[in-house]
Amino acid sequence: MKTKNKILEIKDLYVNYGAIKAIKGIDINVNKGEIVTLIGANGAGKTTTLDTIVSLVKAKSGVIKLGEEEITNVPSDKIIQKGIALSPEGRRIFSNLTVYENLLMGAYTRTDQEEIKKDFEWVYSLFPRLKERRKQKGGTLSGGEQQMLAIARALMSRPKILMLDEPSLGLAPLLVKEVFEIIKKINSEGTTVLLVEQNAKAALDVADYAYVLETGIITMEGPANEIANNPDVRAAYLGG
Template sequence: MLKINNLNVFYGGIHALKGINIDVEEGKIISLIGANGAGKTTTLGTIMGLVKPSEGTIYYEGEPIINRRTKDIVKKGIVLAPEGRRIFPNLTVEENLILGAYVRENKEAIKKDMQWVYSLFPRLKERMWQKGGTMSGGEQQMLAVGRALMTKPKILMLDEPSLGLAPLIVKDIFEIIKQIHKEGVTILLIEQNAKAALQIADYGYVLETGKVVLEGKGMELLNNEEVQKAYLGEAQ
């Protein structure tokens, strides 16, 4: 569905991505794990057309998307819920969700998907007239994911959805990710919480300093001694 081949990205003199290859199969949850500065967010930014690569190709459903405008990439069905939530703090929950559907025109379908988002996140429905900036971190993360879903994505890319959240809220977020996946959405998940990410992943990639150093099925990586030492604290 989404294929990244030999992707290289430079920030000035920094070689941020060093020839990475990633394959996102339709209907799967793919997790990309690694420490801060490994190149995870850069990867998503390049897919979305926000970062220009120096070399490499990205194909979506067999079609190259490098050098496409971000708006056109979104219209094709690739959507990013960014790190740090990036909601509109002065707008209400409902207004944030409506903005998520800005590339769509079918009003009835938009209304239907609004109800779907509210069914996934009942707390958002309870607070539909509350301004986003007055909500808790967990609620804002739910709003960021809900807003992305309003775009009707084929691939939903989530950048650190558990960052800064209490463990109980993190558990809720990952349950919702699984539910979204069951609804037929392909997911590319970036996470520092390697255990949670790999537990739900069909396939995973480990990034270190801009390189893919390990890849495999989610549970295989979870049980990999190197991954356990580096990302789970200890070998188990």
Template sequence: MLDVQELNVHYGSIHAIRDISLTVNEGEIVSLIGANGAGKTTTLHTITGIKKATSGRIFLDGKDLMATEPHKIITMGMAHVPEGRHIFSQMTVAENLEMGAFWLKDKSHVNKEMEKVYAQFPRLKERYKQAAGTLSGGEQQMLAIGRAIMSKPKIMLMDEPSMGLSPLLVKEIFEIIKQLNQEGMTILLVEQNAKMALSIAHHAYVLETGKIVLQGKASDMLENDNVRKAYLGA
């Protein structure tokens, strides 16, 4: 579904991403793990067109994303749940969800998708008139995921969904990610909580200083001594 080939990204003279290639097959959860500054967020930003690549190719279902205007990528079936959630804090929960479906012209389709989100996240339905900025951190993360669902994506890119959440809420968010995948959503997951990320993923890549240094089955990564020492606290 998603194919990234020999991607390079620069910030001025800084070579942030170095010849990385990765594949996300339909129906998979693929985790991209690495330390702060490894280039994980830059990778997602480049895939979604926020950051321009220096070289390389990015394809979604065979369509060239690097030849596509960034605002049109969402209409091709890709949604991005950004690091830090980036909800519209002054808008209500319902208005935030509607923003996720801005490109859907049929109001009945928007309402249908919103009901799906409310079924997935009952707490959002309870608070649909509430200003999003007054929600708890966990609820804001649910809203960010719900907003992405509203665009009817085939693949969802998620950046640090557990950031700033309590261990109990982290567990809840990861259960939601697993459920989305079981319902057919393909997911590329960037996450510093490597143990949780690898525990739900099918495949994983390890990124260090802009380079992919290891890849393979996520279950194998959990048993890899180097990964355990560097990222799992073993």
């Protein structure tokens, strides 16, 4: 991969859960302006990778850099301030807060009130349904709307990199299509995306570059269209 616009670099990363070696020396690069996807079966270590980038899980060894700055094991709130946001698996919205209050929580590290107002309008333009439901409690939204809220909340920190963990999980096919269209739009407006997704076909359709993760090891990487056409990937993840 090109190094000149590298925004995120993971080098020789190891992560353990007690005696279990979850991540075994992986290297990942994300270039500015790209959508990079990490595909793999359940339990391959995809979520652990994202959680380690934002210090929800501690790295045993290895280096994580944002631009030129090392951020390995830097506290999570500081990482958000530096420009990485995570929309977690399972959405984890605040169900007792309104849509508006959930979005406000996404901007909690920021003090630029005028820009925050502009970003509300931006996320409402991306997700018109959230604008319609801004006074509703998060817990009353449909699954698809909650997923949109989780993504919008992450965007409210105005990240350099938006990390999405299984955004299509549990959604009807039509909604999956809509969510991926929105991911493309977010990217086209300048946000770099690191996408973890079990729906390998949908992920490879939107991504520029892809990594295949199997039991904590990267077994393959390359331009997303090449990975999509690889016979082993087709057999394992794309239904032959």
